[in-house]
Amino acid sequence: MSLTVDHARAQVTGPDEEIRALLAEDAPPALEPPLLADGVRAARSPDARFRVTGLEEPLEAVADARAAALVLPLAGGRTALRGCTPSGLLGVLVRAVRLRPRPRAGGEPLTVPARVVGERSGAEEPLQAHLDALVAHWRIEAYGPGIGWYVEVLDSELGLWLVEALPEGKLTLTPATATAVLDELVALPGHVGLGAS
């Protein structure tokens, strides 16, 4: 085995196939620190899975009630698995999407065709100004036993919008504060059965 452990980060790194083999073992993981062993246990039998898209690289994580593990694809067919606490995972997600203070967009929710957001054009003001100043369009999906939930956000220099898909190719865009986005994000585990929502 050529797995290497970074104790400070509670992270194990190695070729993809060796990480897969580690996760397929039945024996309790003989890894230190304990947080890494807990993360490996969570990865072997996760109660929930998380996926972040809209970033430069997708980010994936798995969790049980005690711990979580970030799954980090590396160059050269290698993978890193980083153990973290439940709150540590949420902190990583918040940092990954770069949630930060933004002006209050204000106003009422808007319903628009999805192509307006996809193409960032064709919207009426003030939405078009926000699309012109868009910094990121990210989405965090969470999946538990038989249930999925997501938080999707348009992050513009002018404000934040929560995005909700509607039937027939339409979206509802709701102006939101960074506090409201954080509240939605930290509620994700509860929505998919990991702790209370």
Added chain:
Amino acid sequence: MGLRFDTLDVVEPEPVGDFYAAIGAGRGASRAGFSLAGVPAEPGDDAYGLTDRAMSALDADALLIDVEPCELAGVPAVRTLVLEQLGGLATVVLEQWRLVAAGERWVVTATADLAAWAQLAAGLRAVVATLEVEA
């Protein structure tokens, strides 16, 4: 003079009863709760200045999420939301309100482990909303 608040049976001086049950024994990296700290105000102090000073002193493990002017206890205040990473492992929320009232600078803090925030934030914010200036 000072500030007073109603616990709304959400918080207790010690973590017992329903609040402790909500936190869950042993869960989280820090004790969830609400605190109120006051020191004598200096001439010219206001909520904005107190907040600017505090936010400029955040350490590298702190992440500022939101800043919002508001009103609390009938006076201007500024609310901030900060995440603090503890030892690179756990993350704690600090939602704070800074204000000057009754001749003192006040920092009102609601805090919890980030994984417990969804359960506890509404109750803690409700307690904060009961703050009144006490004559």
